[in-house]
Amino acid sequence: MSSEPDDPEVAARMRRAHTVACGFFGAARDARASDGGPQEVWGWRGRTLGRPVTGPYGPGWLRVAHSPADEASGKLWTGPEDAERLVPQQIPRPCLRLVRQWTEKEDAYRAELYDHVTGGPLSPTPVLAATPRLITAWWDDLRTALDRLSAVRTDRTAVRQAYLDRAMPKYLAFLGGSVPTTPPAWSTAHGDLHWANLAGPELGILDWEGWGTAPAGYDAALLYAYSLTMPETAERVRRELSTVLDSDAGRFAELVVITELLQSADRGDNLELLPALRQRAREVWHQMTADG
Incomplete structure (x- = not known):
């Protein structure tokens, strides 16, 4: 998880892409999510954006990834879908329900709809800033x-x-x-x-x-x-x-x-x-x- 990108054009483009993805999945942004989880999660330098949504599977998390169209392949692009197929369900993670890819000129996007995770991430950043209380x-x-x-x-x-x-x-x-x-x-x-x-x-x-x-x-x-x-x-x-x-x-x-x-x-x-x-x-x- 990273901070919002410094470039406002990148942030605006990713938010537009997220709205497009909601339309593909028949989902809507869930601004009322009240379990303490984040309302918006950015990936490194704005490459991804995730938000809580409601949709065909109930409460969920919709994540959109961006790549230049000529680089939209390989490990990072297919990792979540590969994990859904190959990693045993006994390893706790949100279920990946739907995937959709599309391109806009030189930009490629990949949208992934996940099940809702109660509580959300333990830290807003990879480097720990506060002690998590874990049983x-x-x-x-x-x-x-x-x-x-x-x-x-x-x-x-x-x-x-x-x-x-x-x-x-x-x-x-x-x-x-x-x-x-x-x-x-x-x-x-x-x-x-x-x-x-x-x-x-x-x-x-x-x-x-x-x-x-x-x-x-x-x-x-x-x-x-x-x-x-x-x-x-x-x-x-x-x-x-x-x-x-x-x-x-x-x-x-x-x-x-x-x-x-x-x-x-x-x-x-x-x-x-x-x-x-x-x-x-x-x-x-x-x-x-x-x-x-």
């Missing part, structure tokens, strides 16, 4: 969901080996050693498991655009990294997901995630995480070299 059952359900997801067979890719070979030496050079770039193991991951993509008080995992294979432990490592500004929550994540994070695979996954977030800081994103990410990279590297 033990929520954490139990998260561990079970990640275990089940890791075993899903897919040819989708969330993180590529070529990226690790290129990016890890560059962004982890400050560690002063020869950082390995080949993970101990691979498994299937959500690929964007941060606090804005997790719902509560009942667990729901949102936004399945980028799911696919990644270094084992990737989801746990990403959630931990996005918690570093809130030490109490970060410690809870480490404790609840210790089986994954305190393994060789988990430590490697942490370095992968830190690499990605340091790279994103070059684009001006996640700047508040920088000091904690660098410190955590040093701690993980010390553990890895001490174990070796």
